Amino acid sequence: xxxxxxxxxxxxxxxxxxxxxxxxxxxxxxxxxxxxxxxxxxxxxxxxxxxxxxxxxxxxxxxxxxxxxxxxxxxxxxxxxxxxxxxxxxxxxxxxxxxxxxxxxxxxxxxxxxxxxxxxxxxxxxxxxxxxxxxxxxxxxxxxxxxxxxxxxxxxxxxxxxxxxxxxxxxxxxxxxxxxxxxxxxxxxxxxxxxxxxxxxxxxxxxxxxxx
Amino acid sequence: xxxxxxxxxxxxxxxxxxxxxxxxxxxxxxxxxxxxxxxxxxxxxxxxxxxxxxxxxxxxxxxxxxxxxxxxxxxxxxxxxxxxxxxxxxxxxxxxxxxxxxxxxxxxxxxxxxxxxxxxxxxxxxxxxxxxxxxxxxxxxxxxxxxxxxxxxxxxxxxxxxxxxxxxxxxxxxxxxxxxxxxxxxxxxxxxxxxxxxxxxxxxxxxxxxxxxxxxxxxxxxxxxxxxxxxxxxxxxxxxxxxxxxxxxxxxxxxxxx
Numbered sequence: 001x002x003x004x005x006x007x008x009x010x011x012x013x014x015x016x017x018x019x020x021x022x023x024x025x026x027x028x029x030x031x032x033x034x035x036x037x038x039x040x041x042x043x044x045x046x047x048x049x050x051x052x053x054x055x056x057x058x059x060x061x062x063x064x065x066x067x068x069x070x071x072x073x074x075x076x077x078x079x080x081x082x083x084x085x086x087x088x089x090x091x092x093x094x095x096x097x098x099x100x101x102x103x104x105x106x107x108x109x110x111x112x113x114x115x116x117x118x119x120x121x122x123x124x125x126x127x128x129x130x131x132x133x134x135x136x137x138x139x140x141x142x143x144x145x146x147x148x149x150x151x152x153x154x155x156x157x158x159x160x161x162x163x164x165x166x167x168x169x170x171x172x173x174x175x176x177x178x179x180x181x182x183x184x185x186x187x188x189x190x191x192x193x194x195x196x197x198x199x200x201x202x203x204x205x206x207x208x209x210x211x212x
Numbered sequence: 213x214x215x216x217x218x219x220x221x222x223x224x225x226x227x228x229x230x231x232x233x234x235x236x237x238x239x240x241x242x243x244x245x246x247x248x249x250x251x252x253x254x255x256x257x258x259x260x261x262x263x264x265x266x267x268x269x270x271x272x273x274x275x276x277x278x279x280x281x282x283x284x285x286x287x288x289x290x291x292x293x294x295x296x297x298x299x300x301x302x303x304x305x306x307x308x309x310x311x312x313x314x315x316x317x318x319x320x321x322x323x324x325x326x327x328x329x330x331x332x333x334x335x336x337x338x339x340x341x342x343x344x345x346x347x348x349x350x351x352x353x354x355x356x357x358x359x360x361x362x363x364x365x366x367x368x369x370x371x372x373x374x375x376x377x378x379x380x381x382x383x384x385x386x387x388x389x390x391x392x393x394x395x396x397x398x399x400x401x402x403x404x405x406x407x408x409x410x411x412x413x414x415x416x417x418x419x420x421x422x423x424x425x426x427x428x429x430x431x432x433x434x435x436x437x438x439x440x441x442x443x444x445x446x447x448x449x450x451x452x453x454x455x456x457x458x459x460x461x462x463x464x465x466x467x468x469x470x
Binding site: 001003004005064065068069070071 | 449
């Protein structure tokens with residue numbers, strides 16, 4: 001029997017998808033701003049942060065309210081817990097996007113363009129594909145897709161390690177100035193964290209769908 | 213009667229003291245019940261919630277020695293304990309559903325038609341119309357439409373309870389009082405009654421007494437917590453269950469009372 005308050009659960013699901021979309025958008029804009037040396041795009045990425053934070057608060061409130069007033073059981077309880085955890089992962093991913101945008105802005109404000117000798121674009125493609133798939137497997141309740149996501153994190157980790165080595169070597173030999181090297185290392189690290197959050201999301205969807 | 217906004221209080225209780233003989237059951241109760249909302253009265257046994265509910269349609273008049281010591285209750289701005297109040301009319305205006313379903317030992321059809329028949333309605337088409345409308349209103353029509361001439365006692369407990377709600381609707385009340393309407397029902401029948409309550413509040417004001425706090429949280433817009441005859445806290449249901457102001461309310465809703 002569908003109860004009238006089950007719409008409140010649908011609202012939580014919808015908000016979760018929305019915070020996911022916003023978080024991906026913020027991250028992709030931040031990386032695009034980095035790759036294209038475009039401060040306008042960076043500002044756009046920065047402007048999404050408040051919306052993402054607000055959505056996380058809304059989801060948490062709705063989840064606590066639903067737990068208190070609707071006495072959920074079984075899969076509904078899992079959805080509530082996953083909503084709280086996933087919205088936190090997505091908010092953190094949004095924070096990483098914010099961090100990428102701010103560091104890009106710093107470099108651009110110093111030099112007007114960015115020297116990019118590392119795999120930022122490739123990493124970003126992999127990380128945002130993971131995140132997109134994590135949201136898709138939640139929407140479509142696709143366990144196989146969810147289970148396919150965590151192993152993909154390894155490649156992003158490896159690229160991040162490569163980036164670190166390339167940038168620190170170049171800084172040591174003065175091929176790149178140290179502040180830019182450090183900021184680019186941190187940008188690379190942020191993308192690596194976005195992939196980690198996507199992995200967490202996928203694991204949360206597996207828990208939601210299987211209870212394990 | 214003048215049209216009212218959705219938030220107009222349809223029941224106003226002021227400074228009400230009520231006693232059974234020498235035993236005071238309610239002390240200094242003041243509260244407004246909003247129109248077309250569900251208001252839940254909660255509290256441990258003996259706290260006075262059912263007594264208050266029964267004050268609203270003067271059911272306590274039937275108990276010897278039960279009396280109001282002070283204060284008043286107005287329903288739609290009329291003092292229901294004032295002079296020239298016809299209790300029968302009052303109870304048509306304010307229907308009641310009890311803990312244990314109590315259908316008349318008649319057919320399903322006659323249970324609904326009874327109230328109209330004693331009002332003198334004889335026209336079969338009108339009676340048919342009202343029976344269908346009330347059974348639909350109580351979300352029971354589809355389950356009993358082919359068994360209208362069977363005994364009301366032949367249907368399940370949950371269906372009987374919804375039949376009693378349908379019967380209450382037949383005399384076109386404005387307010388429905390429900391005294392533990394689900395305590396004798398299984399979870400599915402309970403869910404059906406709760407869904408019904410949610411639908412009925414579009415047209416009726418509902419006051420429900422319940423021991424089931426989860427039920428109060430699910431169905432009501434406002435909740436009043438009573439303890440030993442006093443109204444401890446009355447607020448939006450969200451506030452009562454998520455962040456009550458009074459420590460006694462907090463202790464009760466979180467199961468730490470006593």
